[in-house]
Amino acid sequence: MLNRYPLWKYLLIAAVLVLGVIYAMPNLYPDDPAIQISGASSTLEIQQPDLDRIEQALAAANLPTKGTELGANGRSGLVRLVNRADQLKAQDVVRDALGRDYVVAQNLAPTTPDWLSNIGAGPMTLGLDLSGGVHFLLQVDMEKAIESRVNVYQSELRGLMRTEGVRYRSLPTQGNTLQFGFADEEQRSEARRLISRQYNQFALETTERQDQYVLQLTLTEAEIAAIRDYAVNQNLTTVRNRVNELGVAEPLVQRQGADRIVVELPGVQDTAEAKRVLGKTANLEFRLAAEPDAARATTESFPFRSSQGRVADVERSIIITGDQVTDAQANYDENGRPQVNINLDSHGGELMNRATRSNIGRGMAVLFIEQRQISRTVTEEVDGVMQEVEVPAFVEEKSIISLATIQSALGTQFRITGLDSPAESSELALLLRAGGLAAPMHFVEERTIGPSLGAENIAKGVTATQVGFLAVLVFMIIIYRAFGVFASIALSFNLVLLIALMSMLGATLTLPGIAGIVLTLGMAVDANVLIFSRIKEEIFNGMSPQRAVHEGFDKAFSAIIDGNLTTLLVGVILFAMGSGPIKGFAVTLSLGIVTSMFSAIMVTRAMVNLAVGGRDVKKLWL
Amino acid sequence: MNINRTINFLGLRKFFFGVAIVLMIASLGSLVVKQLNLGLDFTGGALVELNYSEAADLEEIRATLRENGWGDAVVQNFGASTDVLIRLASDDPDLGNQVADMVKRTEGGEVSVKRVEFIGPQVGEELRDQGGLGMLLAIGGILLYVSLRFQMKFAVAAILALVHDVIFTLGFFAFFGLSFDLTVLAALLAVIGYSLNDTIVVFDRIRENIRAMRHTDLVEIINVSTTQTLGRTLATSFSTILVLLALFWFGGENIHGFATALLIGVGIGTYSSIYVAGGLLVTMKLTREDLIPPQIEEEVDERP
Numbered sequence: 010m011l012n013r014y015p016l017w018k019y020l021l022i023a024a025v026l027v028l029g030v031i032y033a034m035p036n037l038y039p040d041d042p043a044i045q046i047s048g049a050s051s052t053l054e055i056q057q058p059d060l061d062r063i064e065q066a067l068a069a070a071n072l073p074t075k076g077t078e079l080g081a082n083g084r085s086g087l088v089r090l091v092n093r094a095d096q097l098k099a100q101d102v103v104r105d106a107l108g109r110d111y112v113v114a115q116n117l118a119p120t121t122p123d124w125l126s127n128i129g130a131g132p133m134t135l136g137l138d139l140s141g142g143v144h145f146l147l148q149v150d151m152e153k154a155i156e157s158r159v160n161v162y163q164s165e166l167r168g169l170m171r172t173e174g175v176r177y178r179s180l181p182t183q184g185n186t187l188q189f190g191f192a193d194e195e196q197r198s199e200a201r202r203l204i205s206r207q208y209n210q211f212a213l214e215t216t217e218r219q220d221q222y223v224l225q226l227t228l229t230e231a232e233i234a235a236i237r238d239y240a241v242n243q244n245l246t247t248v249r250n251r252v253n254e255l256g257v258a259e260p261l262v263q264r265q266g267a268d269r270i271v272v273e274l275p276g277v278q279d280t281a282e283a284k285r286v287l288g289k290t291a292n293l294e295f296r297l298a299a300e301p302d303a304a305r306a307t308t309e310s311f312p313f314r315s316s317q318g319r320v321a322d323v324e325r326s327i328i329i330t331g332d333q334v335t336d337a338q339a340n341y342d343e344n345g346r347p348q349v350n351i352n353l354d355s356h357g358g359e360l361m362n363r364a365t366r367s368n369i370g371r372g373m374a375v376l377f378i379e380q381r382q383i384s385r386t387v388t389e390e391v392d393g394v395m396q397e398v399e400v401p402a403f404v405e406e407k408s409i410i411s412l413a414t415i416q417s418a419l420g421t422q423f424r425i426t427g428l429d430s431p432a433e434s435s436e437l438a439l440l441l442r443a444g445g446l447a448a449p450m451h452f453v454e455e456r457t458i459g460p461s462l463g464a465e466n467i468a469k470g471v472t473a474t475q476v477g478f479l480a481v482l483v484f485m486i487i488i489y490r491a492f493g494v495f496a497s498i499a500l501s502f503n504l505v506l507l508i509a510l511m512s513m514l515g516a517t518l519t520l521p522g523i524a525g526i527v528l529t530l531g532m533a534v535d536a537n538v539l540i541f542s543r544i545k546e547e548i549f550n551g552m553s554p555q556r557a558v559h560e561g562f563d564k565a566f567s568a569i570i571d572g573n574l575t576t577l578l579v580g581v582i583l584f585a586m587g588s589g590p591i592k593g594f595a596v597t598l599s600l601g602i603v604t605s606m607f608s609a610i611m612v613t614r615a616m617v618n619l620a621v622g623g624r625d626v627k628k629l630w631l
Numbered sequence: 632m633n634i635n636r637t638i639n640f641l642g643l644r645k646f647f648f649g650v651a652i653v654l655m656i657a658s659l660g661s662l663v664v665k666q667l668n669l670g671l672d673f674t675g676g677a678l679v680e681l682n683y684s685e686a687a688d689l690e691e692i693r694a695t696l697r698e699n700g701w702g703d704a705v706v707q708n709f710g711a712s713t714d715v716l717i718r719l720a721s722d723d724p725d726l727g728n729q730v731a732d733m734v735k736r737t738e739g740g741e742v743s744v745k746r747v748e749f750i751g752p753q754v755g756e757e758l759r760d761q762g763g764l765g766m767l768l769a770i771g772g773i774l775l776y777v778s779l780r781f782q783m784k785f786a787v788a789a790i791l792a793l794v795h796d797v798i799f800t801l802g803f804f805a806f807f808g809l810s811f812d813l814t815v816l817a818a819l820l821a822v823i824g825y826s827l828n829d830t831i832v833v834f835d836r837i838r839e840n841i842r843a844m845r846h847t848d849l850v851e852i853i854n855v856s857t858t859q860t861l862g863r864t865l866a867t868s869f870s871t872i873l874v875l876l877a878l879f880w881f882g883g884e885n886i887h888g889f890a891t892a893l894l895i896g897v898g899i900g901t902y903s904s905i906y907v908a909g910g911l912l913v914t915m916k917l918t919r920e921d922l923i924p925p926q927i928e929e930e931v932d933e934r935p
Binding site (some may be wrong): 148476478485568579582583592 | 680724725730743744745748749751753757758761762768773776777780816820823825827828829832833836839860862863867878880881884886890
């Protein structure tokens with residue numbers, strides 16, 4: 010029988026429609042502006058009295074609230090505000106009311122009804138251009154990463170040769186190449202044997218110059234790639250830890266490309282604070298304290314970070330750096346004195362063991378290294394003219410945060426005692442845990458979108474969607490009459506389905522994304538237009554209405570598939586290649602094509618079948 | 632919309648090719664001479680968007696910036712007389728905030744910062760490369776897909792029509808000095824998708840008709856096919872243009888470039904799928920055999 014759908018198809022379409030409506034629904038509930046609080050340390054709990062105190066403070070400051078909530082784990086609390094514009098003021102009020110032990114951040118709290126969130130339905134995530142917030146792109150300085158690794162290798166190799174009794178002379182490092190000089194060939198081949206047995210990171214080469222037998226060790230390509238990869242991942246972890254310190258709800262920290270990290274902080278307006286925390290390019294070094302009679306050339310002296318004027322001498326060679334710390338916890342020893350328990354990775358543990366087992370009783374210093382970005386002026390040729398150009402540069406500031414005596418040989422787990430106060434131990438633990446950066450980073454991109462612009466973008470996007478949608482409906486009904494009504498219903502279905510799918514997939518909606526939805530609405534009717542114009546054509550060629558409908562759907566199919574697949578291909582390429590706005594657009598475009606094929610072919614067909622199928626139709630109202 | 636008479640599109644194909652070639656030369660010319668007005672996304676620099684409680688005095692803002700050594704800043708209204716956009720070439724991530732503070736202090740009325748952006752020059756450069764590569768990949772993918780589903784000559788015709796559309800849109804942006812940013816690039820890629828869709832529908836009908844109609848010459852088949860699909864082409868383009876106009880008028884300043892690029896692209900894409908793509912097939916001498924391989928008679932080989 011022509012133009013009859015089996016029952017299961019109707020049921021399937023109905024089921025998809027119901028699911029679509031349910032999962033699209035959360036988007037009807039706009040988020041509440043909110044203030045989120047959490048303890049600065051993990052032991053601090055947030056209690057109902059804290060929230061009551063905040064509410065009173067806010068009421069006193071004339072900032073209306075909608076209510077408060079305690080976090081499920083007792084570690085955070087939420088105050089819902091009435092006005093978005095109050096958020097910044099409210100944040101200050103809450104900060105004053107609670108004091109320094111709490112992290113106070115702006116947030117957006119979902120208002121999705123419980124029954125919807127229980128089945129996993131939630132609104133679409135809004136991009137920063139719609140919600141407001143800060144976006145940073147950080148670039149990891151790879152040259153520094155490799156340089157510092159080369160330095161670590163250099164001290165390791167020196168130690169190795171010293172303990173094995175090979176006499177060498179250090180020659181200056183050239184880029185990725187370490188150089189050692191030897192008095193005779195035997196020494197050199199001994200060194201070569203030793204190194205190649207334990208290290209496969211180097212390509213070894215020998216040369217002779219000025220009566221010296223030189224051994225050159227160049228990092229292999231694979232090792233350099235590993236260092237780069239490690240540097241980005243280590244920095245990513247560190248940035249994540251630091252972002253958590255900011256207490257921002259739903260931050261995004263992601264690797265982008267080979268050497269970049271994206272940080273997105275929705276709702277944050279205070280860029281200075283965020284940049285200060287993120288840009289804190291700190292690292293740590295563990296070094297032995299210098300022996301009193303050590304040669305000046307092998308030692309360096311650094312000031313203490315906490316007490317001004319106090320200085321200590323430490324050895325130049327580094328035992329390990331902070332990025333080899335896997336965990337650090339502040340607590341107390343048997344006598345109730347503050348200490349920090351440290352875990353190292355296995356490589357770090359081995360190095361630590363080697364350095365400490367013969368140095369029991371000596372001091373070991375933990376050095377804090379801060380890299381601050383400054384602008385340096387250099388003369389450079391710009392467009393053929395010599396000009397003074399400002400370039401970002403780094404200054405390194407090193408200071409001692411702890412100097413403790415080695416009690417026994419240390420391994421992957423050890424503790425640092427002799428700290429002055431619990432505050433010092435918890436800060437040290439935090440710094441160790443937050444991790445040093447494997448390499449310094451600088452900001453290469455920064456976008457701050459104010460909340461008012463976000464709201465404006467949403468409002469305009471919604472208006473454009475509504476107007477565009479209505480225009481298409483009117484147009485379709487004018488040119489295809491009854492069938493235009495079918496197409497309109499299918500198009501509405503398509504819009505619901507697209508929103509539901511985006512919400513379910515957790516896709517982020519951006520302004521270009523909204524543009525993509527609008528464009529999809531315009532293009533989605535194409536499949537219907539193809540089908541309807543084909544039906545008209547078949548009727549014109551003298552076919553019966555029933556037959557024409559059947560043929561129309563059939564014959565238009567290959568054109569619909571070819572046309573849409575090629576557009577989908579473009580969408581997928583856009584998604585894979587693009588970043589930011591392009592990606593947001595690609596998502597809605599691609600999903601829109603998929604949903605529109607379903608709605609334009611299946612749903613329209615179902616409606617047409619219900620209307621004309623199995624009936625003796627003389628004339629189609631088309 | 633039913634057209635009962637076959638329109639002789641290809642009769643005028645020399646004329647339309649001429650038009651296309653003139654348009655291409657003009658577009659390439661303006662691209663070379665005037666060049667694209669690349670936006671912040673591609674050039675790098677700092678951008679500040681401010682909202683004033685009253686109509687902003689652009690001259691005063693410019694003066695303030697000049698005093699502080701930023702004489703080359705671009706200051707313009709953005710959508711409304713109360714909204715101001717400031718653009719500077721810079722490689723200092725903090726400059727945007729500094730400028731915002733600087734300008735905020737000068738005005739009497741209330742000023743709020745709507746957005747501050749900084750893009751490093753290197754990032755911009757990469758985006759440019761990435762965008763170009765994306766475009767090439769898209770074209771390559773399409774070439775492959777159309778070659779497989781149709782035939783090589785169709786693919787080449789489709790790609791040439793696409794290149795025509797893209798170059799024209801780029802030329803348009805260059806000629807009128809419209810800002811070319813990432814959203815415009817996205818729009819351009821969407822134009823590729825859209826215009827291809829259009830072309831494919833026409834091609835699909837040409838393929839169908841070549842198979843169904845025997846003993847008719849190619850020009851006739853293409854004319855018939857284009858006529859048959861004309862109603863659909865116009866209807867779809869019209870509905871797309873309707874929503875794009877909605878975006879253009881109601882979507883706000885940030886989406887203007889996007890909507891403009893698509894409006895131009897969809898317009899020229901519709902034109903090119905009607906006149907350029909089909910005509911190219913004739914120029915490349917598409918034959919029935921390209922779509923239906925002739926049966927090779929086995930006996931031929933066996934004879935000495």
